[in-house]
Amino acid sequence: MTQQAQGKQTASLLASPEADFPRWYQDVVTQAELADNGPVRGTMVIRPYGWAIWENIQAGIDARIKRAGASNAYFPLLIPQSYLAREAEHVEGFSPELAVVTHAGGKDLDEPLIIRPTSETIIGEYMAKWVQSYRDLPLLLNQWVNVLRWELRPRIFLRTTEFLWQEGHTAHATEADAAQYARRIHLDVYRDFLERDLALPVLIGAKTDRERFAGATNTLTCEAMMGDGKALQIATSHELGQNFATAFGVTYLGQDGQRSHCWTTSWGSSTRIVGGLIMGHGDAAGLRVPPRIAPVQAVVVPVREDDDLLAEAEQISARLADHQIRSSVDKKGGSFGRRITDLEVKGIPVRVEIGPRDLAAGQATLVRRDSREKLTVPLDGIAAAVADLLGQIQQAMFDSASERLATRTHDVRTVPEAAEAAKTGFARLPWRTVGAEGEQFLAQDALTVRCLQLPDGTLPDRADPADELMCVIARAY
Amino acid sequence: MTQQAQGKQTASLLASPEADFPRWYQDVVTQAELADNGPVRGTMVIRPYGWAIWENIQAGIDARIKRAGASNAYFPLLIPQSYLAREAEHVEGFSPELAVVTHAGGKDLDEPLIIRPTSETIIGEYMAKWVQSYRDLPLLLNQWVNVLRWELRPRIFLRTTEFLWQEGHTAHATEADAAQYARRIHLDVYRDFLERDLALPVLIGAKTDRERFAGATNTLTCEAMMGDGKALQIATSHELGQNFATAFGVTYLGQDGQRSHCWTTSWGSSTRIVGGLIMGHGDAAGLRVPPRIAPVQAVVVPVREDDDLLAEAEQISARLADHQIRSSVDKKGGSFGRRITDLEVKGIPVRVEIGPRDLAAGQATLVRRDSREKLTVPLDGIAAAVADLLGQIQQAMFDSASERLATRTHDVRTVPEAAEAAKTGFARLPWRTVGAEGEQFLAQDALTVRCLQLPDGTLPDRADPADELMCVIARAY
Numbered sequence: 001m002t003q004q005a006q007g008k009q010t011a012s013l014l015a016s017p018e019a020d021f022p023r024w025y026q027d028v029v030t031q032a033e034l035a036d037n038g039p040v041r042g043t044m045v046i047r048p049y050g051w052a053i054w055e056n057i058q059a060g061i062d063a064r065i066k067r068a069g070a071s072n073a074y075f076p077l078l079i080p081q082s083y084l085a086r087e088a089e090h091v092e093g094f095s096p097e098l099a100v101v102t103h104a105g106g107k108d109l110d111e112p113l114i115i116r117p118t119s120e121t122i123i124g125e126y127m128a129k130w131v132q133s134y135r136d137l138p139l140l141l142n143q144w145v146n147v148l149r150w151e152l153r154p155r156i157f158l159r160t161t162e163f164l165w166q167e168g169h170t171a172h173a174t175e176a177d178a179a180q181y182a183r184r185i186h187l188d189v190y191r192d193f194l195e196r197d198l199a200l201p202v203l204i205g206a207k208t209d210r211e212r213f214a215g216a217t218n219t220l221t222c223e224a225m226m227g228d229g230k231a232l233q234i235a236t237s238h239e240l241g242q243n244f245a246t247a248f249g250v251t252y253l254g255q256d257g258q259r260s261h262c263w264t265t266s267w268g269s270s271t272r273i274v275g276g277l278i279m280g281h282g283d284a285a286g287l288r289v290p291p292r293i294a295p296v297q298a299v300v301v302p303v304r305e306d307d308d309l310l311a312e313a314e315q316i317s318a319r320l321a322d323h324q325i326r327s328s329v330d331k332k333g334g335s336f337g338r339r340i341t342d343l344e345v346k347g348i349p350v351r352v353e354i355g356p357r358d359l360a361a362g363q364a365t366l367v368r369r370d371s372r373e374k375l376t377v378p379l380d381g382i383a384a385a386v387a388d389l390l391g392q393i394q395q396a397m398f399d400s401a402s403e404r405l406a407t408r409t410h411d412v413r414t415v416p417e418a419a420e421a422a423k424t425g426f427a428r429l430p431w432r433t434v435g436a437e438g439e440q441f442l443a444q445d446a447l448t449v450r451c452l453q454l455p456d457g458t459l460p461d462r463a464d465p466a467d468e469l470m471c472v473i474a475r476a477y
Numbered sequence: 478m479t480q481q482a483q484g485k486q487t488a489s490l491l492a493s494p495e496a497d498f499p500r501w502y503q504d505v506v507t508q509a510e511l512a513d514n515g516p517v518r519g520t521m522v523i524r525p526y527g528w529a530i531w532e533n534i535q536a537g538i539d540a541r542i543k544r545a546g547a548s549n550a551y552f553p554l555l556i557p558q559s560y561l562a563r564e565a566e567h568v569e570g571f572s573p574e575l576a577v578v579t580h581a582g583g584k585d586l587d588e589p590l591i592i593r594p595t596s597e598t599i600i601g602e603y604m605a606k607w608v609q610s611y612r613d614l615p616l617l618l619n620q621w622v623n624v625l626r627w628e629l630r631p632r633i634f635l636r637t638t639e640f641l642w643q644e645g646h647t648a649h650a651t652e653a654d655a656a657q658y659a660r661r662i663h664l665d666v667y668r669d670f671l672e673r674d675l676a677l678p679v680l681i682g683a684k685t686d687r688e689r690f691a692g693a694t695n696t697l698t699c700e701a702m703m704g705d706g707k708a709l710q711i712a713t714s715h716e717l718g719q720n721f722a723t724a725f726g727v728t729y730l731g732q733d734g735q736r737s738h739c740w741t742t743s744w745g746s747s748t749r750i751v752g753g754l755i756m757g758h759g760d761a762a763g764l765r766v767p768p769r770i771a772p773v774q775a776v777v778v779p780v781r782e783d784d785d786l787l788a789e790a791e792q793i794s795a796r797l798a799d800h801q802i803r804s805s806v807d808k809k810g811g812s813f814g815r816r817i818t819d820l821e822v823k824g825i826p827v828r829v830e831i832g833p834r835d836l837a838a839g840q841a842t843l844v845r846r847d848s849r850e851k852l853t854v855p856l857d858g859i860a861a862a863v864a865d866l867l868g869q870i871q872q873a874m875f876d877s878a879s880e881r882l883a884t885r886t887h888d889v890r891t892v893p894e895a896a897e898a899a900k901t902g903f904a905r906l907p908w909r910t911v912g913a914e915g916e917q918f919l920a921q922d923a924l925t926v927r928c929l930q931l932p933d934g935t936l937p938d939r940a941d942p943a944d945e946l947m948c949v950i951a952r953a954y
Contacts, residue, residue, distance in 0.1 A: 036603065038553040039560070040590060045603055048548035048618070055549065071525035072532065076515040077554075077592075077623055077639050078576075083516070099555075099581040101592070105627030106573050113517060115554075115578070115592075126513065126522055141525070146554055146623065150582030162554055 013345065017284055021228040022155075028278050029156055031345045032287045035274075042154035042161030049346060050274060052295035054164070057273050058144065060197040060292070061166060064189040070140035070168055075122050077145070078113040083121040086247040090120065093214020097149040099161075115148040120215065120240065120266055123169045124248030131262060133253045134173050138181065142168040157275035158232075158477050165270030171250055171262040175241070178263035179218070182237045183459060185267045186220045190235040198273065199290035199397040200224050200280045201405050202234065203426075203472055204459050205451025210439055213266075217241035218462055223450045223472065225405045226279035229425040231450045231474040234276050237267035239462075275477070280401060287347030288370055290397050291390040294326065298386050299348045300364075301330045301339065303355035312359055316352060316382060323383035325390070344369060349393050350386055370397055409472075415441065418473045422447050431471040442473060450474050490822060494761055498705040505755050506633055508822045509764045512751075519631035519638030526823060527751060529772035531641070534750050535621065537674040537769070538643060541666040547617035547645055552599050554622075555590040560598040563724040567597065570691020574626040576638075592625040597692065597717065597743055600646045601725030608739060610730045611650050615658065619645040634752035635709075635954050642747035648727055648739040652718070655740035656695070659714045660936060662744045663697045667712035675750065676767035676874040677701050677757045678882050679711065680903075680949055681936050682928025687916055690743075694718035695939055700927045700949065702882045703756035706902040708927045708951040711753050714744035716939075752954070758874060764824030765846055767874050768867040771803065775863050776825045778807045778816065780832035789836055793829055793859060800860040802867070821846060826870050827863055847874055886949075892918065895950045899924050908948040919950060927951050 013031050015023035029035055034050035037043070046054065062072075078101060084091045094117045101113040116122065123141065131139055144166045151161045168185060172178040186204065194202050207219040216238035223231045244250070245261040253259050281288040291297050300317045302309035313329045320327035332339050343351060351367040358364050364382060366375045370393050377385040408425025412418045415438045418427035422442075431452055434442075439449050452469045454460050460469055490508050492500035506512055511527035514520070523531065539549075555578060561568045571594045578590040593599065600618065608616055621643045628638045645662060649655040663681065671679050684696040693715035700708045721727070722738040730736050758765040768774050777794045779786035790806045797804035809816050820828060828844040835841050841859060843852045847870050854862040885902025889895045892915045898904035899919075908929055911919070916926050929946045931937050937946055 040555045043553035046551035048550050051550050072528050073525050074523035076520035078517045099578050101576050102579045104576040
């Protein structure tokens with residue numbers, strides 16, 4: 001089957017991303033068997049292929065969190081309603097989204113219980129027990145859990161009533177230490193993971209007052225550009241000042257014998273990343289998964305059902321596995337074209353195609369999912385060739401996403417110019433030109449300030465004068 | 478400090494397990510920093526050390542589940558109340574333990590939502606969508622999630638309102654295939670993990686009608702003996718017949734063109750395993766963690782604060798890490814005796830103690846946590862010595878638990894004899910001697926039939942006549 005004919009078959013499975021990006025997104029989620037809608041509106045069922053991707057995302061983030069010195073723990077799902085009320089901005093921000101348990105064990109409860117929308121409050125309560133002196137600081141915790149926020153306009157992976165995430169929570173002796181740790185997580189965990197493993201370049205910066213997390217004094221964000229030019233907030237790190245420490249009595253005895261409130265941070269990333277993967281890398285044929293995240297990095301495809309071909313395919317797959325390449329054999333029946341279409345929808349980085357003539361010649365054809373380039377290689381040394389190709393694909397995907405980000409980010413001078421540029425991508429201009437009034441004006445067109453950054457694109461310090469900051473404006477998910 | 482003096486210090490931290498086993502258990506949970514009680518009665522906070530143990534337990538079970546061919550997925554926390562009602566025995570069994578969300582997003586809900594107590598119902602709904610023909614079978618799913626069952630008499634790790642577990646759910650074309658898969662999981666995942674990694678021998682068998690899972694046609698169990706001679710049900714695998722398949726319409730089109738209901742199974746193991754680890758291996762000095770599960774397998778302990786000793790300790794730890802031994806350096810200040818007591822409470826399998834004379838002689842002292850035996854080894858080749866010792870400890874812990882199980886299991890002939898023997902351990906006698914009446918009689922003394930097995934201790938088949946089965950009777954957690 002020719003490349004063109006394959007293209008046709010693909011087109012029948014998926015909406016065109018140019019014509020209808022939201023519909024294409026939903027089609028990819030379904031056809032790649034990533035997830036289904038749950039029975040309760042806004043919830044989702046993550047199917048085995050989607051979950052395998054999420055497991056690899058988790059592994060990449062978790063290893064970096066541990067390297068940054070934080071330890072995993074687990075705090076309860078149910079939070080007494082009274083806890084939420086202790087931090088005024090926090091309860092105001094989350095109240096409309098809460099799910100409430102009023103009845104349990106056959107009885108009405110005396111105090112209603114909240115299903116965690118995030119865990120600053122319950123973790124604050126335990127930090128207060130565990131932190132006594134400066135020797136107990138910093139206290140660096142993380143947990144991988146499900147949370148619930150009732151969503152009025154849910155969209156699978158991107159904005160779901162129940163989602164899965166990691167939430168880190170730390171307590172520090174000083175404001176500077178807290179700020180430094182939040183930056184470290186933001187750069188060494190989130191940006192590093194997103195750029196190196198997910199192959200998705202991100203803009204880093206601070207949120208404006210309007211966009212800040214409820215209860216935070218500063219919110220750092222990683223913003224990625226999706227295939228349609230919109231922004232996706234993909235991970236955030238918050239400095240919480242002494243707000244939660246004051247509300248929950250998290251204090252420590254300093255070396256000087258004085259008791260002070262701690263400075264806390266929190267930081268999170270979620271199953272939303274899977275949405276970012278789809279929209280950041282997908283194309284007309286479906287998903288494209290970067291090799292470092294791919295559950296199957298190389299799939300060996302016999303061109304037709306044949307015992308000799310299948311035996312050879314199994315041998316190739318075993319050799320790839322010996323070289324730490326996650327591989328499998330496509331054993332499905334049916335037409336070759338249809339099987340290729342399925343493997344492309346799933347975004348498997350490399351196909352190793354093998355036919356009778358290949359077998360006779362002692363070779364196989366490698367097909368890159370990202371560029372669809374083909375390459376004939378001898379079976380001898382095929383593992384090294386695939387490993388090399390996986391490295392090239394990882395880099396090429398990052399480069400291609402970086403080019404899109406660069407091409408579709410426009411430096412502009414006025415708010416109306418920003419609004420125009422944000423129709424197809426990101427607009428960048430001095431924050432002093434926009435300000436809180438400009439931000440409110442843009443909001444009428446569903447445009448938001450995604451982040452504030454220094455002119456060289458680095459994270460601002462809270463000490464940097466607002467006058468010197470640039471801002472990035474875009475439509476966003 | 479002498480061994481005796483250390484013993485004294487230990488005694489002051491923990492209740493004696495002989496004098497007050499439940500109090501000793503709670504003391505170990507607290508002193509080893511495994512967990513705290515949550516703010517809502519019956520919930521728990523799992524602290525970093527407890528969580529690190531749970532992560533290793535998860536890794537061991539998860540790898541075996543994948544080897545058995547099942548894939549991880551994720552199903553929503555919230556289940557419509559109507560789903561539960563579809564399987565009569567199931568809803569009857571779980572109704573008293575449910576937590577109910579009646580209010581969400583600022584409104585009362587039209588239909589109350591249940592927080593999953595287990596997921597047969599919601600997974601049944603999706604199996605019905607995904608299974609069309611015999612080619613889709615078997616469908617082998619698993620998920621690692623939190624579940625809620627309102628507990629009247631909670632005990633941390635053992636019986637908590639919220640707990641974490643894996644629950645596997647599979648659908649098969651035939652009853653025989655379902656039965657075979659449930660056995661495979663039971664033996665190759667649960668028993669293999671518990672005996673090899675957790676070093677805890679288990680009795681395997683089937684539950685009686687009285688003890689079976691609500692909605693199952695057959696329940697297999699792994700039962701371990703705790704330090705006080707009581708039984709802990711530590712993992713269960715259920716054949717669900719066609720009960721849930723009928724309730725949720727899980728059908729398939731066979732090769733013969735006939736549509737039939739599937740046969741399903743479910744199987745689970747939970748954070749209760751941490752309780753089993755504590756009570757199955759702990760001693761008067763605290764926890765003893767088998768090397769394969771231990772977050773820290775070897776801790777290097779400088780006998781006093783000294784820069785040279787610390788530098789050497791760091792080097793030793795690095796060499797152990799190079800040999801894939803999970804190691805750390807004890808850098809806490811304070812008395813040597815107090816530090817040893819802390820490390821013993823946490824159950825770290827091997828201590829590498831190093832003092833100035835050791836340093837001069839180019840050697841270190843290895844101390845086994847399980848037997849407290851000491852061994853002087855040259856620093857040259859210390860990694861091999863520690864690796865070897867870890868293997869010995871793993872085996873010795875299994876042997877010691879096996880000996881307890883053998884010594885405290887008594888073959889008896891009558892129900893009163895069984896009641897007497899079960900005061901200190903397990904009693905074993907023909908099931909026909911007990912029967913449903915004997916079972917009810919024993920229940921008055923809180924004694925239960927833990928499992929039915931063949932005379933050689935293997936899993937019974939449902940075809941085996943009840944007359945030929947043996948039963949094991951014990952007090953249980």
